[in-house]
Amino acid sequence: xxxxxxxxxxxxxxxxxxxxxxxxxxxxxxVSEISIQxxxxxxxxxxxxxxxxDTYSLDPAEAAKVADLIIxxxxxxxxxxxxxxxxxxxxxxxxxxxVGSVKSSxxxxxxxxxxxxxxxxxxxxxAGTEHSGPDAGFAELFENRWCILTPEEGTDKAAVDKLAxxxxxxxxxxxxxxxxxxxxxxxxxxxxxxLIAYNIVGTAADMEENVRQEVIKFSASGFRDFTRIAASDPxxxxxxxxxxxxxxxxxxxxxxxxxxxxxxxxxxGDGDTLFELFTRTRAIRRNILDAGQDTAVPDFGRTPAxxxxxxxxxxxx
Amino acid sequence: xxxxxxxxxxxxxxxxxxxxxxxxxxxxxxVSEISIQxxxxxxxxxxxxxxxxDTYSLDPAEAAKVADLIIxxxxxxxxxxxxxxxxxxxxxxxxxxxVGSVKSSxxxxxxxxxxxxxxxxxxxxxAGTEHSGPDAGFAELFENRWCILTPEEGTDKAAVDKLAxxxxxxxxxxxxxxxxxxxxxxxxxxxxxxLIAYNIVGTAADMEENVRQEVIKFSASGFRDFTRIAASDPxxxxxxxxxxxxxxxxxxxxxxxxxxxxxxxxxxGDGDTLFELFTRTRAIRRNILDAGQDTAVPDFGRTPAxxxxxxxxxxxx
Numbered sequence: 001x002x003x004x005x006x007x008x009x010x011x012x013x014x015x016x017x018x019x020x021x022x023x024x025x026x027x028x029x030x031v032s033e034i035s036i037q038x039x040x041x042x043x044x045x046x047x048x049x050x051x052x053x054d055t056y057s058l059d060p061a062e063a064a065k066v067a068d069l070i071i072x073x074x075x076x077x078x079x080x081x082x083x084x085x086x087x088x089x090x091x092x093x094x095x096x097x098x099v100g101s102v103k104s105s106x107x108x109x110x111x112x113x114x115x116x117x118x119x120x121x122x123x124x125x126x127a128g129t130e131h132s133g134p135d136a137g138f139a140e141l142f143e144n145r146w147c148i149l150t151p152e153e154g155t156d157k158a159a160v161d162k163l164a165x166x167x168x169x170x171x172x173x174x175x176x177x178x179x180x181x182x183x184x185x186x187x188x189x190x191x192x193x194x195l196i197a198y199n200i201v202g203t204a205a206d207m208e209e210n211v212r213q214e215v216i217k218f219s220a221s222g223f224r225d226f227t228r229i230a231a232s233d234p235x236x237x238x239x240x241x242x243x244x245x246x247x248x249x250x251x252x253x254x255x256x257x258x259x260x261x262x263x264x265x266x267x268x269g270d271g272d273t274l275f276e277l278f279t280r281t282r283a284i285r286r287n288i289l290d291a292g293q294d295t296a297v298p299d300f301g302r303t304p305a306x307x308x309x310x311x312x313x314x315x316x317x
Numbered sequence: 318x319x320x321x322x323x324x325x326x327x328x329x330x331x332x333x334x335x336x337x338x339x340x341x342x343x344x345x346x347x348v349s350e351i352s353i354q355x356x357x358x359x360x361x362x363x364x365x366x367x368x369x370x371d372t373y374s375l376d377p378a379e380a381a382k383v384a385d386l387i388i389x390x391x392x393x394x395x396x397x398x399x400x401x402x403x404x405x406x407x408x409x410x411x412x413x414x415x416v417g418s419v420k421s422s423x424x425x426x427x428x429x430x431x432x433x434x435x436x437x438x439x440x441x442x443x444a445g446t447e448h449s450g451p452d453a454g455f456a457e458l459f460e461n462r463w464c465i466l467t468p469e470e471g472t473d474k475a476a477v478d479k480l481a482x483x484x485x486x487x488x489x490x491x492x493x494x495x496x497x498x499x500x501x502x503x504x505x506x507x508x509x510x511x512l513i514a515y516n517i518v519g520t521a522a523d524m525e526e527n528v529r530q531e532v533i534k535f536s537a538s539g540f541r542d543f544t545r546i547a548a549s550d551p552x553x554x555x556x557x558x559x560x561x562x563x564x565x566x567x568x569x570x571x572x573x574x575x576x577x578x579x580x581x582x583x584x585x586g587d588g589d590t591l592f593e594l595f596t597r598t599r600a601i602r603r604n605i606l607d608a609g610q611d612t613a614v615p616d617f618g619r620t621p622a623x624x625x626x627x628x629x630x631x632x633x634x
Contacts, residue, residue, distance in 0.1 A: 077588075126538045130602070146535055185531045188521050190538035195579060196513055197539075201598040203568070203575045204505050214502045216601070218463055219610045221443045221507035222514075225542055228611070231602035234595035241583050241591055251520075252580055256573075258520045262512060263569055266562055271394075271555050278551035281518040284533070285447070285548035293536045294545070 005166055010035040010067035012060055012082055014047045015233070016128060017099045018073035019137025022052040024170035027139045037063035046134045060085040067091065069166070071123075072098040072110075077239035080109035092117040095159050099125055101186060101236070103150045103179035105243035111152075119159035124148045124182065125172060126190075130231040143171030150179040187247035191240055192255055195248070197229035198237070322483055323412075327352040327384035329377050329399055331364045332550070333445060334416045335390035336454025339369040341487035344456045354380035363451045377402040384408065386483070388440075389415040389427075394556035397426035409434040412476050416442055418503060418553070420467045420496035422560035428469075436476035441465045441499065442489060443507075449550040460488030467496040504564035508557055509572055512565070514546035515554070 009031040011018045018036075025031050036053035037060050038044050048056055057063040064070050064086035072082050079100060090096070096118055100106045103122050114120050127145035129136065147167040151160050164174040177185075204215045204223065215223060241248055265273040288294050326348040328335045335353075342348050353370035354377050355361050365373055374380040381387050381403035389399050396417065407413070413435055417423045420439050431437050444462035446453065464484040468477050481491040521532045521540065532540065558565055582590040605611050 126535055145537060148535075185528060185535055186538060188524065188528070189532050189535045189540040193517060193539035193543055196517060196576070198595055198598050199576045199579055200510060200513060200572055201601050202594050203572045205597060205601055206571070206575075207505065211502060211505070215506050216604050216608050216610065218443055218465075218502055218506045219605050219608075220462060221503060222510035222546060223506040224605060224611050225546065226510055227598070227602040227605055229539060229542065230595075230598040232595075234592050234599065237595050238588050238591040242586055242588055245583055245586070248583060249580065252576075252583075254523075255517055255520045256576070256580075258523075259513070259516045259569075259573070262516055263566065263573075266558050266565060266569075269559055269562070271559055274555040274558055275551050277519050278515055278547075278549075278554050280522055281515050281544070281547035282551065284518050284522055285544040287533050288536050288541060288544055291533050291536075293533065294541050 004030055004032045005162060005169065006031045006068040008033045008035055008067045008069075010037065010063050010070045011053070011073055012037050012063065012070065012086065013073035013078075014038045014043060014052060014134045015073060015236075016132050016136040016141075017125065018071070019047070019050070019052055019134040020127075020139065020141035021071060021073065021099075021137075021170070023137055023139035024142060025166075028169050030166060030169050031069070035063045035067060043134060050134055052134060052137075061089045065089045065091070067094055069095045069163070070097070072096070072100075075233075075236045075239040076100040076102045076106055076109075076243045077235075079106045080113070083110035083113040087113045087115060090115060090118050093119070095119045095121055095163055097121050097123045097163055099123060101190065101240050102244040103148075103182045107150070107152070107179050119156050121149055121151045121155060121160055121163045122179065123150070123163065123167070124186075125167065126186075127172075128232070130228050132233040132236070140171070142167070145172050147172035147174050148182055149174060149176045150182050151176070183244050183247045184250075187244060187251045191244055191248050192251045194229055194232060194237060195241065195252070196255070197226040200226050201230040321347055321349045322479060322486065323348045323385040325350045325352055325384045325386075327354065327380050327387045328370070328390055329354050329380065329387065329403065330390035330395075331355045331360060331369060331451045332390060332553075333449050333453040333458075334442065335388070336364070336367070336369055336451040337444075337456065337458040338388060338390065338416075338454075338487070340454055340456035341459060342483075345486050347483055347486050348386070352380045352384060360451060367451055369451060369454075378406045382406045382408070384411055386412045386414070386480070389413070389417075392550075392553045392556040393417040393419050393423055393426075393560045394552075396423045397430070400427035400430040404430045404432060407432060407435050410436070412436045412438055412480055414438050414440045414480055416440060418507065418557050419561040420465075420499045424467070424469070424496050436473050438466055438468045438472060438477055438480045439496065440467070440480065440484070441503070442484065443503075444489075445549070447545050447548040449553070457488070459484070462489055464489035464491050465499055466491060466493045467499050468493070500561050500564045501567075504561060504568045508561055508565050509568045511546055511549060511554060512558065512569070513572070514543040517543050518547040 009025055014036050022034055034053040035055045036047050037057045044056055074082055098106055106122055125142055125147040127141050167174050326342055331353050339351055351370040352372045353364050354374045361373055377399055391399055415423055423439055442459055442464040444458050484491050
């Protein structure tokens with residue numbers, strides 16, 4: 001164990017991401033104390049039972065007091081309220097960060113409420129499972145995953161470096177970019193895939209009864225992969241779509257144009273157009289394998305991360 | 318080992334499915350001899366090098382001669398040509414089957430060419446990976462997977478039972494239904510998910526250069542799961558869409574209507590509609606887990622099947 005990077009770490013919100021940060025920070029000895037806050041009494045009780053922190057509170061202002069690093073781990077739609085609540089009790093020099101999947105909106109929501117003298121470094125660890133709640137967390141969640149930091153220009157470099165060191169210490173690869181660029185890239189790599197998965201599972205759920213039962217029975221043929229994505233936390237994802245509206249609508253427009261063109265090819269029996277696309281997409285898969293972002297083994301490289309939380313799905317909030 | 322179910326098994330086509338059938342039939346001692354045919358000299362040489370059969374041929378008529386069970390394992394668009402080629406040499410009493418992902422079209426293509434006195438029992442094993450070619454096969458591919466048989470009314474019951482016994486012996490669960498019902502169910506559980514995956518990977522591939530590189534870099538956020546599906550065999554999937562056109566267009570229409578409605582909800586900031594759908598889709602995932610069609614561990618339950626072919630992606634045809 002090395003010297004802790006921070007004194008008190010306060011986690012506002014203790015779902016999958018918050019609890020995983022707590023477990024990882026503790027395992028690597030990165031902080032001397034962990035303070036946990038959530039507004040749900042039931043969730044706080046689970047956090048206590050799991051021993052995730054050192055002190056616990058239902059009050060964000062109370063929890064944020066004397067903290068050196070505060071990481072807001074709530075659905076992005078709750079960011080402004082949290083910023084308002086914690087602002088009065090922030091210690092000068094503290095680093096305020098978050099884990100939201102959308103960055104421009106979080107900056108817009110939180111920035112106006114934060115006092116001078118603190119360092120605001122928004123972050124997005126690209127890691128997760130379809131499970132949610134404090135029981136779903138595990139210390140290895142961020143290993144070999146990206147964590148994107150989106151500090152405003154002029155943010156204290158030492159603060160950015162210190163937060164980057166924290167994320168690297170729990171296994172993440174850190175990248176810095178603007179909130180706008182982040183939101184565009186994530187719209188196509190994450191938000192649209194989730195929207196489509198939710199949508200097709202919904203379409204299947206609306207099928208006539210005799211087909212619906214068989215959709216479940218024969219789900220192994222492709223559909224099943226979508227149901228896993230479409231089992232992700234509803235509140236978190238509702239907020240993502242509402243708060244990354246422009247980029248999502250832009251990408252959705254492109255997706256729909258392309259799909260309409262495929263539909264036309266099928267209707268006209270134009271096999272060449274289909275074959276050309278299907279060959280091109282195979283090359284993208286090859287690029288992802290070459291970039292080390294997945295393994296050829298068809299378990300999505302998730303096996304190491306899966307240990308210890310394979311039985312928690314029923315606890316999903 | 319029990320007494321073999323069949324004398325000579327002939328496989329027309331030796332890709333992922335054909336080679337897996339060969340390996341599984343041999344392992345379980347289900348046939349006394351395996352004859353392999355493919356029209357590609359290069360593929361036939363791989364099959365010989367892998368020792369998948371007992372006799373090998375580039376000529377379908379030659380390979381089909383004296384066979385007791387013939388399984389056609391070619392892209393569905395090649396079904397009619399194969400039927401024409403093998404028809405003259407079929408032995409009376411032989412069972413002719415296939416493995417196509419579309420059934421009505423296969424029946425329409427093959428039936429008119431097959432002589433009286435043989436038993437035509439179309440089949441679709443719902444199993445596969447994104448890998449293709451004879452190197453991709455493995456004996457466990459069909460274990461605990463469904464195999465759907467779609468015999469015409471009036472087909473000899475003993476022949477259907479014997480083919481069902483073959484599939485059960487290599488680990489599959491057998492179900493019998495009409496070709497039309499099969500095609501509708503598979504359109505929503507398999508064909509549309511594949512089409513959507515191909516489409517979104519194509520949309521991403523068409524992004525501006527600076528975004529495209531980052532799509533690969535940050536693919537772990539959801540997109541990666543789609544690239545695996547979109548790496549499936551282009552010829553096979555082109556044929557599926559061309560030959561299950563009606564059901565695919567019908568389901569695509571429903572999908573697009575639903576997606577348009579979601580798009581509208583995002584544009585109007587209607588969080589309730591999004592939340593309601595995202596909650597409903599989570600329940601479907603639960604049903605699939607309850608039905609034993611997947612495990613909660615996020616590796617898609619594929620780990621056992623993955624052994625022995627994790628390094629073959631580069632060999633994909």
